[in-house]
Amino acid sequence: MPTAHSLRLHDDTRIPALGYGLWQVPIETSAVLVSRALRTGYRLIDTAEAYYNEEGVGEGIRDSGVAREEIFVTTKVWNTHHGYTQTLHAFDASQQRLGLDRIDLYLMHWPSRIRDAYVDTWRAMIRLRDESRVGAIGVCNFSTGQLQRLIGETGVKPVLNQIELHPYFQQKALRAFHHEQGIVTQSWSPLGLWWQNPEPAASPLEHPRIRELAKRHGKSPAQVILRWHLDSGLATISKSVRPGRIEENFQLFDFALTPSEMKMLAGLDRRDGRLGPDPETADF
Numbered sequence: 356m357p358t359a360h361s362l363r364l365h366d367d368t369r370i371p372a373l374g375y376g377l378w379q380v381p382i383e384t385s386a387v388l389v390s391r392a393l394r395t396g397y398r399l400i401d402t403a404e405a406y407y408n409e410e411g412v413g414e415g416i417r418d419s420g421v422a423r424e425e426i427f428v429t430t431k432v433w434n435t436h437h438g439y440t441q442t443l444h445a446f447d448a449s450q451q452r453l454g455l456d457r458i459d460l461y462l463m464h465w466p467s468r469i470r471d472a473y474v475d476t477w478r479a480m481i482r483l484r485d486e487s488r489v490g491a492i493g494v495c496n497f498s499t500g501q502l503q504r505l506i507g508e509t510g511v512k513p514v515l516n517q518i519e520l521h522p523y524f525q526q527k528a529l530r531a532f533h534h535e536q537g538i539v540t541q542s543w544s545p546l547g548l549w550w551q552n553p554e555p556a557a558s559p560l561e562h563p564r565i566r567e568l569a570k571r572h573g574k575s576p577a578q579v580i581l582r583w584h585l586d587s588g589l590a591t592i593s594k595s596v597r598p599g600r601i602e603e604n605f606q607l608f609d610f611a612l613t614p615s616e617m618k619m620l621a622g623l624d625r626r627d628g629r630l631g632p633d634p635e636t637a638d639f
């Protein structure tokens with residue numbers, strides 16, 4: 356079985372570079388899909404209280420036959436539970452639904468600028484980490500300014516920031532800030548397909564240069580894009596409810612992109628490439 360790469364977090368622990376994500380995966384199928392992903396070789400499972408499938412994720416982990424210590428489990432606190440006490444309760448509820456003794460990474464799902472409580476939320480997450488109830492803590496969808504405030508007011512850096520990132524939206528400035536701070540960048544929607552705009556023709560999967568690369572390497576466009584994330588030093592999470600694609604999206608470790616191919620892909624970045632909400636203006 357090919358083995359996935361891992362990346363070092365600034366607390367000196369490691370995180371698998373490739374994960375399986377469960378946004379929009381119904382609870383009824385999540386256990387079977389998690390178990391299948393783990394048996395395929397994925398070692399990071401990404402869920403959230405807002406995905407409403409944590410019970411299924413825990414069940415899939417237990418059913419997989421893969422040892423718990425080999426699996427890296429991430430879940431997230433949702434915006435309605437921002438605030439110190441609320442976050443501590445949200446964590447207990449997630450842990451109970453997952454049925455796991457330990458969560459490897461707890462993330463703040465959005466900064467939720469309209470609540471303006473992300474610093475207190477972060478203080479609760481620091482406590483969970485200090486009490487060893489969670490292995491590491493991080494954030495999602497934070498801008499540079501929001502990260503600076505979080506770090507400035509608490510002195511504690513997130514180990515990673517999980518952000519929208521794909522060939523049409525490469526987030527180069529934010530990644531440079533992460534790099535400077537030792538924060539790992541983890542890409543969500545790595546293929547650049549968005550549920551509110553599910554038109555595959557508009558996605559990087561249909562870009563003629565990406566299709567050409569796929570042909571050259573004997574791979575699919577999705578595999579080329581996911582490999583681009585890994586070769587860019589990013590952690591990434593792919594999602595599919597289809598067994599064939601779960602397998603396909605993991606078969607990335609028998610090829611690599613050349614420097615000139617990486618340069619061509621870097622040129623596909625677009626100023627208007629964001630598909631999801633902008634954390635600086637999001638109103639939820």
Ligand SMILES: NC(=O)c1ccc[n+]([C@@H]2O[C@H](COP(=O)([O-])OP(=O)(O)OC[C@H]3O[C@@H](n4cnc5c(N)ncnc54)[C@H](OP(=O)(O)O)[C@@H]3O)[C@@H](O)[C@H]2O)c1
Binds near residue numbers: 402578594595
């Ligand atoms: N922190 C956040 O705010 C946030 C936001 C969004 C996502 N995430 C995380 O990131 C994960 C991945 O993001 P995502 O689900 O938006 O994006 P994605 O993995 O880029 O795309 C998922 C879409 O691509 C399709 N797909 C998967 N593999 C494919 C392949 N090989 N060829 C063609 N199409 C393929 C899937 O359809 P099928 O399922 O029908 O195959 C699905 O519609 C999520 O599941 C979640 O864990 C986090």
